[in-house]
Amino acid sequence: MVQGHVNLNTEKTEQWIQEYVDGWVEFFKKQTDTGKVADYIPKLEEADPNSLGITIIGKKGTEIRSGDVEHEFSIQSISKVLSFITACMDRGIAYVLQRVDVEPTGEAFNSIMHLEVKGHQRPFNPLVNSGAITTSSLLSGNTSDEKLEPLFQLMEKIIGRRPEIDIDVYVSERDTSMRNRAIGYYLLEEGYLESDLGVTLETYFKQCSINVTTDDLARIGLVLSNDGIHPETEEIIIPRNIVRIAKSLMLTCGMYDASGKFASYVGIPAKSGVSGGILAVVPPRVRENELPFLSGCGIGVFGPALDKQGNSVAGIKLLRHIANSWDLSLF
Numbered sequence: 243m244v245q246g247h248v249n250l251n252t253e254k255t256e257q258w259i260q261e262y263v264d265g266w267v268e269f270f271k272k273q274t275d276t277g278k279v280a281d282y283i284p285k286l287e288e289a290d291p292n293s294l295g296i297t298i299i300g301k302k303g304t305e306i307r308s309g310d311v312e313h314e315f316s317i318q319s320i321s322k323v324l325s326f327i328t329a330c331m332d333r334g335i336a337y338v339l340q341r342v343d344v345e346p347t348g349e350a351f352n353s354i355m356h357l358e359v360k361g362h363q364r365p366f367n368p369l370v371n372s373g374a375i376t377t378s379s380l381l382s383g384n385t386s387d388e389k390l391e392p393l394f395q396l397m398e399k400i401i402g403r404r405p406e407i408d409i410d411v412y413v414s415e416r417d418t419s420m421r422n423r424a425i426g427y428y429l430l431e432e433g434y435l436e437s438d439l440g441v442t443l444e445t446y447f448k449q450c451s452i453n454v455t456t457d458d459l460a461r462i463g464l465v466l467s468n469d470g471i472h473p474e475t476e477e478i479i480i481p482r483n484i485v486r487i488a489k490s491l492m493l494t495c496g497m498y499d500a501s502g503k504f505a506s507y508v509g510i511p512a513k514s515g516v517s518g519g520i521l522a523v524v525p526p527r528v529r530e531n532e533l534p535f536l537s538g539c540g541i542g543v544f545g546p547a548l549d550k551q552g553n554s555v556a557g558i559k560l561l562r563h564i565a566n567s568w569d570l571s572l573f
């Protein structure tokens with residue numbers, strides 16, 4: 243397949259990048275058959291498994307969209323990055339990290355076994371369910387809506403509109419998620435939760451049900467790439483030291499028990515969700531050459547057919563191809 247080398251000195255650069263990305267999306271769309279749409283949250287089963295879309299937004303203003311980018315989908319586990327950031331901004335990094343560690347688990351995202359077997363003093367990291375539920379309990383407020391207000395405000399600053407919760411997805415997960423309830427009860431017994439279990443789970447289910455598009459994910463990725471600064475207004479939206487930890491967590495834990503492979507073969511911080519979204523961050527590179535997006539970009543992907551680990555099967559292949567073609571890996 244073509245490698246996508248472009249001459250950045252011509253006016254046609256953006257058009258060429260667009261043509262390459264269109265070709266790649268078309269190619270990898272045919273590989274969605276190897277995955278399966280999540281069905282343990284009944285509402286997610288309605289997604290079209292053959293969808294694949296990507297938005298890439300560069301620091302210098304280049305915007306590339308290709309494939310099924312018009313869909314709204316629930317953010318699911320990608321919200322864990324935002325709730326971690328919000329909790330750190332609200333309570334301070336030290337406070338949060340005393341209650342949730344920053345170590346990968348090597349287990350499935352909804353594993354409960356490792357908590358007990360490994361005898362850790364706190365959940366392993368905020369990007370697996372146990373750590374994310376604990377993090378939701380750290381958000382200030384007495385109700386789930388109060389707890390999520392700063393997260394909504396953060397998202398609104400980045401994506402330019404107040405996001406909405408998909409009530410059907412929320413109800414669907416709330417009424418079926420026995421596994422997350424089991425994790426919640428375990429966390430409660432161990433004394434990890436700082437708010438009422440019911441409110442904590444409601445907060446977690448609601449944050450997972452926030453609707454986004456690939457554009458929204460790319461904009462979030464771009465702010466993370468830009469160390470927390472909005473690329474247009476230059477406002478500091480997230481303190482840099484919090485962004486740094488969030489990105490390192492994405493790199494080491496963001497793709498669950500496939501994080502090592504993703505770091506090796508793609509090499510950029512990313513976070514997946516079971517609705518098929520991936521938020522990816524390309525930090526700026528200093529090396530000059532004729533490849534696009536070396537000044538950094540955010541990438542949003544949607545491809546609901548998932549692999550065994552719960553990551554978008556075609557989305558990963560597409561990101562791997564783009565990262566290799568444009569030498570975007572950090573390593």
Ligand SMILES: NC(=O)CC[C@H](N)C(=O)O
Binds near residue numbers: 517
């Ligand atoms: N990997 C995911 O996206 C999981 C999120 C989902 N809401 C759950 O807790 O099961």
